[in-house]
Amino acid sequence: xNTLTDYKVxxxxxxxxxxxxxxxxxxxxxxxxxxxxxxxxxxxxxLLEVINxxxxxxxxxxxxxxxxxLQIITISYTLTxxxxxxxxxxxNPNITPDYSLPTADFKEIVKAWRNFVTNGSSGY
Numbered sequence: 001x002n003t004l005t006d007y008k009v010x011x012x013x014x015x016x017x018x019x020x021x022x023x024x025x026x027x028x029x030x031x032x033x034x035x036x037x038x039x040x041x042x043x044x045x046x047l048l049e050v051i052n053x054x055x056x057x058x059x060x061x062x063x064x065x066x067x068x069x070l071q072i073i074t075i076s077y078t079l080t081x082x083x084x085x086x087x088x089x090x091x092n093p094n095i096t097p098d099y100s101l102p103t104a105d106f107k108e109i110v111k112a113w114r115n116f117v118t119n120g121s122s123g124y
Contacts, residue, residue: 003108007031007101011116022117026109030082030099035113037067044114051075051107080106 003009009026024035038044047065054063054075062076072083074097081097083089 003105004112007105007109009109009112011113013120022120024113024116028099028101030084031101031109033069033084034067034071034073034082035109037069037071038110038113039117041114041118044110044117047110048107048114051080051103051110054103055107075103075106078103 007026007028009024011022011024013020013022015021022039024032026032038047050063050065054061055077062074065073065075066086067073070086072086072089074081074083079100080103081100083095084098088095
């Protein structure tokens, strides 16, 4: 199975006020909104670095990543969790995430998004 197909990921471009805005749709609004915060190649590369570092950390550790839109992503060896309310997460890191998915799947989606941001194609 293909990860992009499993999550029903599609990429598109909308013209808004004369600017081409790239976006992603999937089975999860939370996943769409977190990916949309990484609009540059540098941002995508940085996120991929964090994912790769988390893949090399022991299976018990996790990396907490705060986005510019003040959402939280926790990335562990096996699972990535997305939280929209940074304050709620700060008060209780054990709250239920808004969305979670295997880290390997998240990495594949981020790689496809990076390629789309780079050249308008999701192939990798």
